[in-house]
Each structure stands twice: as C-alpha cells, then as structure tokens.
Amino acid sequence: MKNIILEMIDIHKSFGNTKALSGISLSLEKGDILGLCGENGAGKSTLMKILSGVYPKSTYEGDILINNQKISFKNTVDAEKNGIAIIHQELNLVPNMTVMENIWLGRYLTKFGKLNKDKMNKETRMFCKGLAPHIDPTSKIKDLSTAERQIVEIIKAISKDVKILIFDEPTSSLTEVETKKLITLIKDLQALGVTSVYISHKLNEIFELTNKVAVIRDGKSIGYDSTENLTENKIISMMVGRDLETLSKKQDYKPGKIVFEAKEYTAYSSQNPNIKTVDNASFCLYEGEILGFSGLIGAGRTELMTCIYGVYDGKYTGKSYLYDKLLNINNPQDAINNHITYVPEERKLHGIIANQKISSNITLSILKQISKKGILNLDLEKKLAQEVIKDLKIKIPSLESPISALSGGNQQKCVIGKNLLIKPKILILDEPTRGVDVGAKFEIYKYINQIAKDGCSVIIVSSELPEIINMSNRVIIMSEGKIQGELVDEAITQEAIMNLGIGS
Ligand SMILES: Nc1ncnc2c1ncn2[C@@H]1O[C@H](COP(=O)(O)OP(=O)(O)OP(=O)(O)O)[C@@H](O)[C@H]1O
Ligand SMILES: [Mg+2]
Known part of the structure; x- marks a missing residue:
C-alpha cells in the first residue's frame, strides 16, 4: 500500500x-x-x-x-x-x-x-x-x-x-x-x-x-x-540531455619559472588575537601551474589567501613576491594592480551586488578599463559581459535582470567570469564550484585548464577531493594553520591528502 x-x-x-x-x-x-x-x-x-x-x-x-x-x-x-x-x-x-x-x-x-x-x-x-x-x-x-x-x-x-x-x-x-x-x-x-x-x-x-x-x-x-x-x-x-565528455587531467604541464612567493605568513583571529589562524606558512607558485590547497574547514586556507589578497580581517604578518619583487598589498585594488585576483568562497558576502544587473556585476572588476573620464562605456560593458556568459555557458533571462534572479550555480559562474575578465597572472579560486552542477563544473574546469595553459597560475582552494585530485599539478595540504606538506603529480591521491590533512 x-x-x-x-x-x-x-x-x-x-x-x-x-x-x-x-x-x-x-x-x-x-x-x-x-x-x-x-x-x-x-x-x-x-x-x-x-x-x-x-x-x-x-x-x-x-x-x-x-x-x-x-x-x-x-x-x-x-x-x-x-x-x-x-x-x-x-x-x-x-x-x-x-x-x-x-x-x-x-x-x-x-x-x-x-x-x-x-x-x-x-x-x-x-x-x-x-x-x-x-x-x-x-x-x-x-x-x-x-x-x-x-x-x-x-x-x-x-x-x-x-x-x-x-x-x-x-x-x-x-x-x-x-x-x-x-x-x-x-x-x-x-x-x-x-x-x-x-x-x-x-x-x-x-x-x-x-x-x-x-x-x-x-x-x-x-x-x-x-x-x-x-x-x-x-x-x-x-x-x-547528453553524455558528458570526461575531463582529463592537464597532461603537458612542466613547471616554469616561479611567479609568486608567499613567505612566512602568520595571521591572528580577529575575535581572539591569541589564536593563530595561519601559522608561518610559506609557498611558491610556478608559471602556468594549477596548485590545489586542501585541508579541513578551519585549516587556514581561506585565511592565508585573504592575507595575500589584503582583505584578511585580523592582524597578520608575511611577505609576498611577484617575480622577486616585494609586493605591498593592502586591499583588492593593490592586488588587482599586481595581476592577482581572488574569487571568494562566499559570493553573497563578497562576490556580488545582488540588486545590480548581471552585466554590471560581471564587469565590475574592470570598471576603470571600460570607463572614460568616469563615464561608463555601456556598449563595451554589454559586449564583454556577453562574451563571459557565452564562454561559461551562463543561463540568464536578460543582461538587464538583477543578478539575484539567477539560480545559485549561475551566480557562481558570474563571479568567476568577472574575475577572469581581469586577465590575472595569478588567479585564486576559493571553492570555485560550490553549488555548481556537473555540466557547469566541467565548463569551469575546462576554462581553468585553458587559462593555465595560456600561462596564468591558478590556486584552487577546495574541500572537494575529486576536484583537487583531478585538477591540480601540485597540492599543498594545510591543517591548524600550518602547511603540513605537498604532493606532486602521481603522488596526489586521496589517501595521501587525508593523511597529511589530519596532521599525521
Ligand atoms: N527571483 C527570480 N527572478 C527571476 N528569475 C528567477 C528568480 N528565481 C529563479 N529564477 C529563474 O528561474 C529558473 C530556475 O531557477 P532555480 O533557482 O529554481 O534553479 P535551480 O535548479 O535551483 O538551480 P541551481 O542548481 O543553480 O541552484 C532560472 O532560469 C532562474 O534564472
Ligand atoms: Mg537552487
């Protein structure tokens, strides 16, 4: 019954x-x-x-x-x-x-x-x-x-x-x-x-x-x-409504020059200055590399990235170098001027302006480039937004709709697209495919592989192991604010990551 x-x-x-x-x-x-x-x-x-x-x-x-x-x-x-x-x-x-x-x-x-x-x-x-x-x-x-x-x-x-x-x-x-x-x-x-x-x-x-x-x-x-x-x-x-191609790992990657170095980052919790959220973390990033950051929630990955990007909300110390040049990054604009962009994990807080139209949300990152004497070139805004929408197959009602009218996954794609417009040398993605469907994930992965091939270095912070394992050329594992170790190519396995992630 x-x-x-x-x-x-x-x-x-x-x-x-x-x-x-x-x-x-x-x-x-x-x-x-x-x-x-x-x-x-x-x-x-x-x-x-x-x-x-x-x-x-x-x-x-x-x-x-x-x-x-x-x-x-x-x-x-x-x-x-x-x-x-x-x-x-x-x-x-x-x-x-x-x-x-x-x-x-x-x-x-x-x-x-x-x-x-x-x-x-x-x-x-x-x-x-x-x-x-x-x-x-x-x-x-x-x-x-x-x-x-x-x-x-x-x-x-x-x-x-x-x-x-x-x-x-x-x-x-x-x-x-x-x-x-x-x-x-x-x-x-x-x-x-x-x-x-x-x-x-x-x-x-x-x-x-x-x-x-x-x-x-x-x-x-x-x-x-x-x-x-x-x-x-x-x-x-x-x-x-169709069979998906399977994603093959980036095959032909050889480490190039070191593009970026983070040295001795330590950060303190804004709520409790006695707690270290990042503990003496240093790493480097190679040209065209896809570097995964794995670890449990609270491992300090997002905190480390927000320090580098100049948006961490507590006290921190540490130095960043772009091709050996010491950087002084205190806010996102400084970072963007140095060709570093960061796509945050929580788009509702940092990624989007909910009631603004889709096209302006996408082009927000390059407002200066598309304005002349403070006047926005609306045609250019529209053209660039349309390209992003086509590339990432974003499903929208119209360019004029507010971004809040999009489904969750499509909002995420807009946030990523917006950051790709900056044409960064270093792209930091924090949980890039959260809430994104399997088909769209595939589009995002394909895109990441493509820009890495073109020479951009990508950092992916992700809690999804298959994503880390399939995408990364190298993986850094963090726990309790410290970098516990790294794995390269074939050594990147679920077991190895988990072992390092729990600090053993
Ligand atoms: N408030 C709204 N105003 C206008 N259009 C909307 C609104 N909410 C949803 N839509 C549209 O309705 C359709 C269905 O959206 P919905 O959010 O239900 O998708 P979903 O299956 O939950 O997707 P996701 O996996 O991305 O969360 C989409 O085309 C979306 O753009
Ligand atoms: Mg939904």
Whole structure:
C-alpha cells in the first residue's frame, strides 16, 4: 500500500518572461528521501520554494495536496504550521544575533510571559550536540564560518518538528565529516517518519541517502525512479540531455619559472588575537601551474589567501613576491594592480551586488578599463559581459535582470567570469564550484585548464577531493594553520591528502 503524503500536480511558474517551471508533478510517500536533481537553473529551488510557502499560491499555477487534501500556503510560517520547512541554498541568518536567537527567531519560547532563555539555550545545545558539538549557542552568527552557519540553518529547520523537510544543497560548504553526520541525521529522521527532499549536485550523496530520485530539466519533469534502478551516468544524462565528455587531467604541464612567493605568513583571529589562524606558512607558485590547497574547514586556507589578497580581517604578518619583487598589498585594488585576483568562497558576502544587473556585476572588476573620464562605456560593458556568459555557458533571462534572479550555480559562474575578465597572472579560486552542477563544473574546469595553459597560475582552494585530485599539478595540504606538506603529480591521491590533512 502506498502512503502518499504529498503531491505537487502540474506546477507552472514564471518570473516575467522566464518560464521557470512548466508543468512539474511530484509525489512523496511517507518516509521517502527524494533526491531532486537537475542542472543549474533547472528549477529545483523554485519548485521547493513553492512547496515551502516562499512563493504563495497567487504566484504559481497547479496544486499541492497533503494527504489528498488540496492546500496552499500564504507564507513560510503557514507552510511550517502544516509541517513543511526548507533549508535554503543561500543562508538566511541574522549576522548580529546569536545562534540561539536565530534558531528561535519568530517563535521564542516563553514562560509566564517572559522569554524562557534557559529552555531555548538547552534545546539549542541539544540540537547542536548531535550535529556540531563545538557550536556554542551564544556565539554570534557573524563569528561563525560558512560551514557552521549552514549547520545552524539545518538545526533551525529540524528544531521545528516538521513532517517534510527540504534541504536545498545543504552540504555545499560542509566537510566530509559534517556531511556524513548530516546524512546520518536525515536517516534518523526518516526512521521517525520524517519525509525529506534533498537537492544536491553531489551524486555520491544522492546514492548514499535517497530512495527515490526525480530529475528536472528546463522546468520540466524528466525522470522519476527508485534510486536503486539508477546510476550516476543515467542521472547525469537525464540532467543534461547528453553524455558528458570526461575531463582529463592537464597532461603537458612542466613547471616554469616561479611567479609568486608567499613567505612566512602568520595571521591572528580577529575575535581572539591569541589564536593563530595561519601559522608561518610559506609557498611558491610556478608559471602556468594549477596548485590545489586542501585541508579541513578551519585549516587556514581561506585565511592565508585573504592575507595575500589584503582583505584578511585580523592582524597578520608575511611577505609576498611577484617575480622577486616585494609586493605591498593592502586591499583588492593593490592586488588587482599586481595581476592577482581572488574569487571568494562566499559570493553573497563578497562576490556580488545582488540588486545590480548581471552585466554590471560581471564587469565590475574592470570598471576603470571600460570607463572614460568616469563615464561608463555601456556598449563595451554589454559586449564583454556577453562574451563571459557565452564562454561559461551562463543561463540568464536578460543582461538587464538583477543578478539575484539567477539560480545559485549561475551566480557562481558570474563571479568567476568577472574575475577572469581581469586577465590575472595569478588567479585564486576559493571553492570555485560550490553549488555548481556537473555540466557547469566541467565548463569551469575546462576554462581553468585553458587559462593555465595560456600561462596564468591558478590556486584552487577546495574541500572537494575529486576536484583537487583531478585538477591540480601540485597540492599543498594545510591543517591548524600550518602547511603540513605537498604532493606532486602521481603522488596526489586521496589517501595521501587525508593523511597529511589530519596532521599525521
Ligand atoms: N527571483 C527570480 N527572478 C527571476 N528569475 C528567477 C528568480 N528565481 C529563479 N529564477 C529563474 O528561474 C529558473 C530556475 O531557477 P532555480 O533557482 O529554481 O534553479 P535551480 O535548479 O535551483 O538551480 P541551481 O542548481 O543553480 O541552484 C532560472 O532560469 C532562474 O534564472
Ligand atoms: Mg537552487
């Protein structure tokens, strides 16, 4: 006997002229963990925003049925009352509030009309314990790392006692360890009868966790099957509508001259000046090299890169050299003047101006080159943005749309494209393919290989081992702020990286 608890029937939704969903249907049985797969811009987040009340009834067509009853939500609170909660792809926490306050926002527990802080703290602690025992409920969100913030989002949703939980790329900034914990947690919830929808571009997670998979493409349902009947390749070809070429590692690379050297970088936490986030780190970079930086979250990789780029928020010491010339970089402009660019991991904070149009976001990095006497050359802006969009196959409604109207993965491609326009000698990419679908990842990798071939040196900071292993000519492994070692060519294996990463 099937126990269908949820159906979405013939859902349509448009944003202006963009048809995001054209007739999608979906059903869930109690206790299902459904994997929702599709390329960037396929409509996954939009569909789940409809299910979770972000987009109210008047903004879409089609029906939602819970236990065979038609239902519609006015907003997310309404959906939560009906047992449906979503963990968004883009984090939505209030930076200046504590973990506890964020988790209970809008539904504070009270006792005799007063805030019951003790109870809220206790419950928060309990939820943290299972997933991230190191998170202190009284810390402010702004003092947490991206990974920790993502965990807080997850805790916030599961604390709401819901029947259907939607995870929109929950692991995009989690480590393998945290991901494993989350997967166990979702399975535990399943045992308690909670039904989940899980969006991820990481197909290994889909296979580990889900029992059913739905694939959507261009806003249409393409496939729906039990996970056990599917393979990675089957899902990918449903997603992209073609077979993908496989990416071969850069073959013909020979180390050239040393382009860049970082010497003895040490950085201190801005919150606690006694804590070293980077500890005497030195490395060099060769012409045309792709250098991977691996390590667990908190290993100091991002901190080291932000020091070099002049945007680290605490005290630090250390020197950088470009072809033996000592650099003095105190802000991004200094770095860009020296042909160094950095693509940050958290695009929402550093990468984009959400309400500005796509073309100006892409060309922001070269504003000076495309302006004359302070007047922007709009034709040139348009032309350059169009080239980037074509090169990286970015899916957009129009150049005039705000960048916030793009799907998560397509925003990421804009941020990368923007930095490629600078034509840097040294390009530092921090988690470059976070939230990017398999097809688009391939385009980004191909592009990185191409610019490295043309002589640009690329640093890739990534928590995804396959990415590090497949792309890098050399890998530096960091842990606890220190450089633990490096691996070259054939010696770059998962095992070797993990061994160095845990400091053994
Ligand atoms: N607020 C918005 N305004 C205009 N267009 C939008 C808006 N949100 C989404 N879209 C468009 O709707 C389509 C579906 O986007 P959606 O975010 O659902 O994709 P997705 O499958 O979640 O992609 P990703 O894997 O990149 O997160 C895209 O073409 C996107 O540009
Ligand atoms: Mg999305």
